[in-house]
Amino acid sequence: MDKEKFLKLWFLNLPIKDELKIKLLTRGLELDKIYEMNRRDWMDLGLNICEADEVLHVKNREKEIYNQVKFLIDNELTLILFNDDEYPAKLKNIYDPPAGLFIKGNILDYTNTLAVVGSRKATNYGLTVAYKFSREISKYGIKIVSGLAKGIDTAAHLGCLDADGVTAGVLGSGFKFIYPISNKEVINRIALKGAVLTEFLPDEKPYPQNFPRRNRIISGLADFVLVVEATDRSGSLITARLALEQGKDVFAVPGNIFSLNSVGTNNLIKDGAKLVSNIEDILLEYGISLKNNMHSGYNELELTIINILKIGAITIEELLERIDVETNDVLRAIGKLECNGIIKRAFGNYITLKE
Amino acid sequence: MISKVFSLSLMGIDGFVVEVEVDLNGGLPSINMVGLPDTVVKESKERVKSAIKNSGFKMEPARITINFAPADLKKEGPHLDLAIAVGILSCMNEINYKNTLGSAFIGELSLNGEIRGVRGVLPMVLEARKNFKKIFIPQENWGEVDFIEDISIYPVSNLNEVVDILNNNLEPSLIPVKNNNTDVNYDFDFSEVKGQKFVKRAVEIAASGGHNILMIGPPGSGKTMIAQRIPTILPELTIDEAIEVTKIYSIAGLLKEKGKLLLTPPFRNPHHTVSFASFIGGGSNPTPGEVSLAHNGVLFLDEFPEFRRDVIESLRQPLEDGSVLISRVKGKINYPARIMLVASMNPCPCGYFGSPYRQCHCSENQIRSYFNRISGPILDRIDVQISVEPINYEDLNGKKEEESSIEIRKRVIKARKIQIERFKEDGIYVNAQMKNKHINKYCIFSKAASKVLENAFKNLKLSSRGYTKILKVSRTIADLDGSEIINEDHVAEAVQYRILDNKIYR
Numbered sequence: 001m002d003k004e005k006f007l008k009l010w011f012l013n014l015p016i017k018d019e020l021k022i023k024l025l026t027r028g029l030e031l032d033k034i035y036e037m038n039r040r041d042w043m044d045l046g047l048n049i050c051e052a053d054e055v056l057h058v059k060n061r062e063k064e065i066y067n068q069v070k071f072l073i074d075n076e077l078t079l080i081l082f083n084d085d086e087y088p089a090k091l092k093n094i095y096d097p098p099a100g101l102f103i104k105g106n107i108l109d110y111t112n113t114l115a116v117v118g119s120r121k122a123t124n125y126g127l128t129v130a131y132k133f134s135r136e137i138s139k140y141g142i143k144i145v146s147g148l149a150k151g152i153d154t155a156a157h158l159g160c161l162d163a164d165g166v167t168a169g170v171l172g173s174g175f176k177f178i179y180p181i182s183n184k185e186v187i188n189r190i191a192l193k194g195a196v197l198t199e200f201l202p203d204e205k206p207y208p209q210n211f212p213r214r215n216r217i218i219s220g221l222a223d224f225v226l227v228v229e230a231t232d233r234s235g236s237l238i239t240a241r242l243a244l245e246q247g248k249d250v251f252a253v254p255g256n257i258f259s260l261n262s263v264g265t266n267n268l269i270k271d272g273a274k275l276v277s278n279i280e281d282i283l284l285e286y287g288i289s290l291k292n293n294m295h296s297g298y299n300e301l302e303l304t305i306i307n308i309l310k311i312g313a314i315t316i317e318e319l320l321e322r323i324d325v326e327t328n329d330v331l332r333a334i335g336k337l338e339c340n341g342i343i344k345r346a347f348g349n350y351i352t353l354k355e
Numbered sequence: 356m357i358s359k360v361f362s363l364s365l366m367g368i369d370g371f372v373v374e375v376e377v378d379l380n381g382g383l384p385s386i387n388m389v390g391l392p393d394t395v396v397k398e399s400k401e402r403v404k405s406a407i408k409n410s411g412f413k414m415e416p417a418r419i420t421i422n423f424a425p426a427d428l429k430k431e432g433p434h435l436d437l438a439i440a441v442g443i444l445s446c447m448n449e450i451n452y453k454n455t456l457g458s459a460f461i462g463e464l465s466l467n468g469e470i471r472g473v474r475g476v477l478p479m480v481l482e483a484r485k486n487f488k489k490i491f492i493p494q495e496n497w498g499e500v501d502f503i504e505d506i507s508i509y510p511v512s513n514l515n516e517v518v519d520i521l522n523n524n525l526e527p528s529l530i531p532v533k534n535n536n537t538d539v540n541y542d543f544d545f546s547e548v549k550g551q552k553f554v555k556r557a558v559e560i561a562a563s564g565g566h567n568i569l570m571i572g573p574p575g576s577g578k579t580m581i582a583q584r585i586p587t588i589l590p591e592l593t594i595d596e597a598i599e600v601t602k603i604y605s606i607a608g609l610l611k612e613k614g615k616l617l618l619t620p621p622f623r624n625p626h627h628t629v630s631f632a633s634f635i636g637g638g639s640n641p642t643p644g645e646v647s648l649a650h651n652g653v654l655f656l657d658e659f660p661e662f663r664r665d666v667i668e669s670l671r672q673p674l675e676d677g678s679v680l681i682s683r684v685k686g687k688i689n690y691p692a693r694i695m696l697v698a699s700m701n702p703c704p705c706g707y708f709g710s711p712y713r714q715c716h717c718s719e720n721q722i723r724s725y726f727n728r729i730s731g732p733i734l735d736r737i738d739v740q741i742s743v744e745p746i747n748y749e750d751l752n753g754k755k756e757e758e759s760s761i762e763i764r765k766r767v768i769k770a771r772k773i774q775i776e777r778f779k780e781d782g783i784y785v786n787a788q789m790k791n792k793h794i795n796k797y798c799i800f801s802k803a804a805s806k807v808l809e810n811a812f813k814n815l816k817l818s819s820r821g822y823t824k825i826l827k828v829s830r831t832i833a834d835l836d837g838s839e840i841i842n843e844d845h846v847a848e849a850v851q852y853r854i855l856d857n858k859i860y861r
Contacts, residue, residue: 121718124709150719260714315711316851317744320552327552328832328848335847339807341814345854347702348573348709349553349742 118152126229138165230264370482377442390423564831565785572743
């Protein structure tokens with residue numbers, strides 16, 4: 001058993017392109033055969049003499065690789081290679097797929113998936129949209145894929161988790177260097193029903209250049225990509241571009257034209273991305289129709305508040321101005337709605353409908 | 356011949372009696388002082404000598420010994436001058452010594468014999484009441500003690516006047532102070548705050564239950580304006596509270612321009628660069644700090660996270676015990692500090708997080724570390740935490756009549772009365788001071804209220820400390836309603852005043 005893991009890790013440690021690794025794997029060669037290959041065989045594959053020596057040299061790093069094997073076992077990580085049955089079929093179709101994947105959690109089938117991506121420095125608006133959309137959409141059995149970064153990504157994962165949905169997170173580093181570290185708990189929650197994956201070896205640090213690479217996996221695993229908030233130079237736009245290259249539709253959430261965080265998304269819409277303003281817009285693309293749920297059992301004041309909130313978030317002071325009722329009565333109505341989970345408080349005194 | 360004259364000195368916020376013994380001996384003319392006088396007291400010999408001469412008396416050349424008793428307590432301050440002068444004059448038979456018996460003397464002399472005002476007259480007179488029939492004080496300080504009975508107070512303005520009164524047994528000539536004490540007047544009023552209904556309601560609740568309050572809002576949202584007006588809705592001080600407050604101000608020497616009993620709750624707003632010692636009290640001869648100067652009133656800390664960490668942390672003891680114990684080499688002094696803390700801060704370092712009008716440039720980490728400057732134990736003691744919105748133009752320009760401070764104060768006083776009645780036997784005054792046993796005893800919920808609480812716990816992910824805060828605040832809201840039982844409305848409203856449980860900050 002360990003032998004197999006050792007060989008897989010040895011193979012992934014080889015300093016050759018993923019393209020070549022996949023070529024070798026799809027030829028149907030057993031890993032132990034590849035292990036036995038000599039310099040001549042490698043050079044026949046198109047490597048020059050230095051590169052071939054480097055490849056053979058990896059055999060001397062046996063101890064390091066055994067440590068990696070131990071790390072996989074200790075942390076209950078699964079390692080799958082391109083030719084394994086568990087390898088996500090969707091990824092096989094993209095340009096430059098990863099040769100192997102490290103997975104914490106479950107092997108998923110990646111049907112009906114939506115990637116939700118966006119800015120790390122998100123506004124309250126973006127976080128709310130990401131959270132709310134993910135939560136609602138996952139109630140319809142759609143899996144949320146995102147990048148486990150701060151801001152929008154985390155909000156999307158959390159939204160899905162709070163609805164008890166299945167979500168997949170793709171890391172831009174090895175499992176030894178989870179970034180941002182504050183998401184460790186989120187990762188553990190995701191792993192219960194969903195999966196956290198990465199193409200990087202456990203020792204890989206979160207180098208900046210890893211994140212654009214990771215994005216191709218996010219878009220690769222998804223059916224559609226939803227960009228919630230992006231500045232005009234955001235990494236989320238890379239994901240959107242990759243999705244288009246992979247032939248997938250991109251959705252974008254419109255934003256305030258003065259908000260820097262919405263410049264990127266508004267531009268996407270200008271360029272033809274589908275404007276998404278409610279979850280129905282998204283569900284339509286999956287061919288799912290919206291369930292009907294109405295608010296009932298509230299008194300007049302509470303219904304007035306709900307109706308005002310249906311138009312959008314509003315601050316408490318504005319609401320008090322709008323409704324001509326005693327201040328404390330309004331506050332009490334808000335309190336009750338909040339306690340019952342109908343509305344929620346956001347920062348800056350804003351209240352919004354939860355549903 | 357020996358003469359023994361009495362004066363007083365200060366220890367903390369209380370006075371103690373000092374005996375000043377004067378003896379004239381033969382020998383080279385000089386004045387010697389014994390009995391732990393500090394520098395200011397020692398210097399008084401020069402003032403006394405000149406004052407006596409310039410008041411028209413002849414200073415006989417003699418070796419004068421002055422002893423202060425009790426000898427083991429440090430005496431400080433220039434207010435012993437008058438007692439020393441009276442002692443010397445009675446030794447020289449300029450004053451009938453018998454007439455000085457039963458009197459105490461407080462006052463600083465100037466070289467021409469005039470008597471100047473001094474610090475701490477109120478606590479000294481209060482102490483003197485127990486031992487003496489008469490007390491001489493500077494005219495300047497008359498205002499701060501004019502309400503005291505059981506002792507004849509002689510406000511005097513120069514040394515000749517004192518001699519005159521003593522030799523001829525005159526009655527004190529009391530000039531009534533311009534007295535506008537009966538009517539409390541503030542420069543501010545809540546009717547000037549336009550809009551901001553939510554904040555005003557929160558402030559009303561905080562004032563009613565004595566809850567500390569934290570206001571979070573972008574620059575220009577009116578946090579300072581609101582904080583300044585909080586004293587205007589607090590009940591007036593009772594006479595005992597007023598005496599406590601005036602004593603502290605008297606010791607700190609801050610009464611000079613006011614010069615009368617302080618009947619309004621004090622309002623202090625130290626700048627955030629305040630030093631530890633001036634905030635909590637200190638110095639080698641400890642003087643009261645800002646927390647004590649705000650005793651029975653409001654301590655407003657603007658830009659709360661900008662205060663030095665040790666200054667913020669030093670608030671723990673006063674917020675818990677209502678007093679501060681300052682230990683120095685020269686003694687341990689307990690200053691009262693029962694305050695209502697009003698703190699304000701921006702929602703993030705740049706100030707615009709959550710603002711509808713400006714973009715915030717701070718990262719999540721920056722915001723979190725900004726909030727981490729205020730530790731959990733301090734936040735635990737702030738029951739009402741609200742966020743303040745920037746005011747929009749229509750509100751500013753609105754013609755709408757806003758409620759005046761007097762209206763709000765009436766409700767606050769009503770709620771306070773209920774609390775005082777309820778806590779009669781518990782040794783506390785307001786809901787904010789409730790400990791767990793009081794909460795269990797006095798926070799009685801209706802069935803519906805328990806249901807709302809249960810839902811709140813589930814849906815809002817309340818922590819246990821957030822839970823206790825909601826209980827206390829809902830008790831106050833019920834008191835404002837005049838309701839003995841806490842019902843669902845009260846709980847639902849209390850839930851609105853806990854913005855810091857918001858996920859972004861924890």
